[in-house]
Amino acid sequence: MLDATACIDTPTSADEVQKLVAEAAAEGRRLEIVGGGTKRGIGGPVRADAVLSLAGLDKLVDYAPEELVLTAQPGIRLADLERLVAAEGQMLPFEPPHLGGLLGEPGEATLGGTLAANLSGPRRVRAGAARDHLLGFEAVNGRGERFKAGGKVVKNVTGYDLSKLMCGSWGTLAVMTEVTIKVLPAPRTEMTLLFFGLDDRRAAQAMGRALNSACEVSGAAHLPTSAAQRPPLGADLAVTAIRLEGFEASVASRLQALVRLLQGLGAIQQLNAAHSAEFWAQVREVDAFAADPRPLWRLSLPPANGWQVPGVIVGDIIQDWGGGLVWLLSDAEPQSLRAAVRALGGHATLYRGDGPAFEPLTGPLAALTARVKAAFDPLDILNPGRMVPA
Known part of the structure; x- marks a missing residue:
């Protein structure tokens, strides 16, 4: 676990991020990457020597309402961004949840943290997921090298689609320093x-x-x-x-x-x-589940199977996305719970409670994930232990 006296660095530029990561890589120090900290409790304990906070990278870089494109630093707060685009009659299409009350963590949700967790709200059934609206980004990998992917236009097909890889990586592959997303007109x-x-x-x-x-x-x-x-x-x-x-x-x-x-x-x-x-x-x-102390699970399922969860797992549920997303409160043993969810064609992530948060990977998928991690962060200095036990 992170020592209480460990250093907390709050860079305010991409150059500073690159310097801090490069120094950590050279010295063999591990970094916990955080934004607003609202989802810090999700995942395994991060075995870090220092915290790299992106709270200082909170600026709007460029916003062209007529082009439906916005570029910002990852530490910009979601609430501020939503007010900004609402003033132009626009919205973040994937309706991102903040989850502050649900997870009980201090701080405010940020754009970078939302994209890193690939979090989408109820409108996902029509507008798509968070990853579908990330056009491009700039980041620093675990070697301390800066790189960018995608661009600032909707029709961009150059290179590999690394934007989708970053979404859902929970800060384990690279430290994003700038992101470009699509926005859409808000419904009347x-x-x-x-x-x-x-x-x-x-x-x-x-x-x-x-x-x-x-x-x-x-x-x-x-x-x-x-x-x-x-x-x-x-x-x-x-x-x-x-x-x-x-x-x-x-x-x-x-x-x-x-x-x-x-x-x-x-x-x-x-x-x-x-x-x-x-x-x-x-x-x-x-x-509805914020005040309940039981372990909270987020289940991703084929929508036609979501309603079957209470029949195989004891607990209380809320179905979103037409049944494709199920929030489950349950004291069930984690391994048997995950097995039941897999039998329904889905996977489970523990959002609140003790135990491994992410579905354990095996076989070819585990090998592929390890190769991707090694390509971006070969020294395992970025959020070590969060997704895969250290």
């Missing part, structure tokens, strides 16, 4: 349909029909009774929600089509734009 309005009292299977069927329709659904989630009854929602019955976004006339037309498509599922309640935004913020931040 949104509305959400709520269905009450559906069991998990019927909810999955309803979400699947909606997502596979021509209604252009931008959010589909199911909170079983055990989750819906918790604050802040406090509903008496299970809640299944389907969101539509866009121009007012388009949303109204698609809403009518969706009601016809899903008629027969019981009473329907419509949420206006303000209440819809509030509801999906609660889903995105997993507010």
